[in-house]
Amino acid sequence: MNAVKFLFAAYVATWVIHIFYISTIVRRLSRLRQQLKELSRGK
Amino acid sequence: MKRLFPILSIVTVILLAYALYLALVVAPTDALQGDVYRIIYYHVPSAWTAFLLFFINFVASVRYLARSKPSTETAAKWIAIAIGVVGFIAPFLPPVRKLIPAGMEPGAVATTIVLIPVLYFVVGKLFPGDRLDVLAVTSAEVGVVFCTIVLVTGPLWARPVWGIWWAPGDIRLTSTLVMWLIYVSYLLLRRFSSSAQTQMLAAALAVFGALDVPLVYLSIWFFRTQHPQPVIGGGGTMDPRMLHVLLFSWMAFLLFGFLVCWSRFRLELLRREVEQAHAMESLAGAGVSSATSLPLSRSTR
Numbered sequence: 001m002n003a004v005k006f007l008f009a010a011y012v013a014t015w016v017i018h019i020f021y022i023s024t025i026v027r028r029l030s031r032l033r034q035q036l037k038e039l040s041r042g043k
Numbered sequence: 044m045k046r047l048f049p050i051l052s053i054v055t056v057i058l059l060a061y062a063l064y065l066a067l068v069v070a071p072t073d074a075l076q077g078d079v080y081r082i083i084y085y086h087v088p089s090a091w092t093a094f095l096l097f098f099i100n101f102v103a104s105v106r107y108l109a110r111s112k113p114s115t116e117t118a119a120k121w122i123a124i125a126i127g128v129v130g131f132i133a134p135f136l137p138p139v140r141k142l143i144p145a146g147m148e149p150g151a152v153a154t155t156i157v158l159i160p161v162l163y164f165v166v167g168k169l170f171p172g173d174r175l176d177v178l179a180v181t182s183a184e185v186g187v188v189f190c191t192i193v194l195v196t197g198p199l200w201a202r203p204v205w206g207i208w209w210a211p212g213d214i215r216l217t218s219t220l221v222m223w224l225i226y227v228s229y230l231l232l233r234r235f236s237s238s239a240q241t242q243m244l245a246a247a248l249a250v251f252g253a254l255d256v257p258l259v260y261l262s263i264w265f266f267r268t269q270h271p272q273p274v275i276g277g278g279g280t281m282d283p284r285m286l287h288v289l290l291f292s293w294m295a296f297l298l299f300g301f302l303v304c305w306s307r308f309r310l311e312l313l314r315r316e317v318e319q320a321h322a323m324e325s326l327a328g329a330g331v332s333s334a335t336s337l338p339l340s341r342s343t344r
Contacts (some may be wrong), residue, residue: 002203007079011085
């Protein structure tokens with residue numbers, strides 16, 4: 001029964017890492033889009 | 044193309060959910076390890092995806108380095124063809140066959156080697172010019188994410204099964220950690236170096252770093268390690284129901300990895316576009332200031 005905790009932890013850790021990474025991509029994308037918009041407005 | 048991404052995202056979510064169902068409900072329980080063995084359905088597909096991404100990074104880096112001169116590009120093209128031809132024939136020759144570890148199929152070795160020239164030409168066709176470098180950074184970063192998962196889920200599996208979190212000195216574990224460190228250093232080099240040669244340096248580092256990838260893969264074939272021996276590919280036996288779930292899970296993670304790479308690729312293109320726009324703006328600013336200062340300097344003369 002105790003071993004199932006490790007199984008649960010491994011699955012949760014996998015998705016935490018993936019979701020964290022995807023969120024950094026989304027954040028960086030939106031920041032860059034904002035910067036590009038500001039640059040085109042400046043022209 | 045804009046519609047394809049959301050469609051593929053929905054398909055991936057369904058596949059991943061079904062893979063989770065297969066892994067937790069359908070796959071039979073292991074007689075020795077019990078349910079904890081089910082970590083295999085996340086650990087192994089993540090490792091295979093990381094290997095594939097580092098392999099793509101290697102091919103893109105070689106092509107990027109080769110394109111510096113037309114003669115180097117031609118030489119690299121013929122070397123890739125030669126690797127393909129030799130790799131297709133050699134594993135079936137008796138002297139070479141003796142060198143292949145017991146249980147490893149010569150056909151599987153030949154297919155893997157033939158993938159090098161195939162990928163070399165496909166990558167060159169699909170990613171011309173600087174896009175090769177964009178592909179290299181994308182595959183390295185996503186590969187590091189998958190490799191991190193391998194290094195996190197591995198100890199979580201080892202603790203209940205081996206009684207230890209990590210086996211110091213185990214060649215599979217150590218070489219995987221070294222591989223992770225190499226690609227992290229690759230990403231750090233790209234992030235913090237401001238030299239004009241950064242892309243070239245990173246590509247060279249990637250070529251040498253890729254040498255660790257076959258070592259990681261083959262370590263369990265050539266050495267007796269704490270890490271289990273291969274369970275598929277002729278190296279061992281696995282219940283066909285477990286194998287089916289494992290391959291399905293890998294397919295789902297491959298598609299997921301492809302979508303993450305796609306997003307990261309778009310991000311890198313946008314980053315370069317913004318960088319270029321900033322450079323143009325500062326150039327235009329410098330142009331304006333020199334244009335306004337020119338008549339003044341003339342008048343002072």
